[in-house]
Amino acid sequence: MALTIMRxxxxxxxxxxxxxxxxxxxFHGHNYVADFFVQGETQxxxxxxIDFSDLKRRVKGWIDENWDHGFLIHQDDENARQALGMVTPSRVFVLPYNPTAENMAKYLLEEMSPVALDGSGARAVRVRIWETDESxxxxxxxPVSGNTEMYSEMAMGE
Structure with missing residues (x-):
């Protein structure tokens, strides 16, 4: 049996x-909310x-160091690189794809979470990124194949 917690x-x-x-x-910004669903086979x-405070330290620590109050850009966006390069100080995080909410959730699940949770005995199984209160x-x-599935719910009119 797997047990799931969320932070x-x-x-x-x-x-x-x-x-x-x-x-x-x-260029624009959001007040994002990220929900991390984490499972473990043992307690x-x-x-x-995993202790909620340990989970917070691991995932929020990474987000605070890399994404919070920064700009997320696509690796091929030369215009953004040049524009943000002129701003000092400037925190820029380059993603291998467009920084959509879908891709942000994918990156946090596939790339960040395995590293952040290494040694904890827990693993992230789902990450939800709220871009707005409605989206x-x-x-x-x-769970069968281990592949990542994407789900997106976007508000009407955006």
Missing amino acids: RIKFCAGHRLLHHGGKCEN DDVGRV FAEASLD
Whole structure:
């Protein structure tokens, strides 16, 4: 039996979507919320999969150091690199793809979480990124194949 816990992390970041064709191609920011769903097959002596404070330290620590109050950009976005390079100080995190909510959830699940949770006995199985109060995207591990599945719920009119 797998037990699942969830920890919510809030952070602020800016981004722009390369080749979006609409207003999201402009630099802008969001007050994001990231929900980390973490599972473990065993419990410690206290009965926990992982202590909530340890989970927070691991995932929020990474977000604080890399994404919070920074700009997330696509690795091919030379215009963004040049523009943000002129701003000092400037925190820029380069992603291998567009920083959509879907791709942010995917990156946190596939790239960040395995490293952040290494040695904890727990693993992230789902990450949900709330871009607004009405819109989120979610990446989850397919329990059968181990592949990442994407789910996105976007508000009407955005």
